[in-house]
Amino acid sequence: DAKTTQPNSMESNEEEPVHLPCNHSTISGTDYIHWYRQLPSQGPEYVIHGLTSNVNNRMASLAIAEDRKSSTLILHRATLRDAAVYYCILRDGPSYNTDKLIFGTGTRLQVFP
């Protein structure tokens, strides 16, 4: 099962950019890289996902290394509302046979005013 490695915690000041790293050295060619975040007392919320190219959406940007063994979630201007636990996971895109996901413990992001 493909696994990811993330730092336990990170800190940022409000309105500064935040770069959250994730290592996934055992990624396979069909694995998509997903990012989710979980605010206190809520279910995980989808943030962004990608396969090979960098991706942007209204919430964040995803930068994927050329060898795909690591990725970085970029929050361009952190707000207090971005304080959450961020999870990086791998999902086999074309698979109709198995979807056994491993979340890990994620990165707890603290944002200071």
Add this chain to the structure above:
Amino acid sequence: EAQVTQNPRYLITVTGKKLTVTCSQNMNHEYMSWYRQDPGLGLRQIYYSMNVEVTDKGDVPEGYKVSRKEKRNFPLILESPSPNQTSLYFCASSLLGTGDGYTFGSGTRLTVV
């Protein structure tokens, strides 16, 4: 509104009394899954289902049962709950074969005394 609905949100029960936590999605997703979340352990997958009548074990299936008789519903059954099943439970759903993101429910906090 596209969503995953879990019920109940909170449940306190006694050891050995059978209970069911319901999960329903309105997005015609093939894939559904259950997770439990405990302090310091992150999200761990209990069971998942790739489609109607197709289910498989996740990482922590002991003490749980599931069924997938209809595409929209994926109930989690605890035949004889024990205190070590006190946890926060999440249901999630997704399309298959696209690599797209998961939609999570709001969670069910279960306490077994």
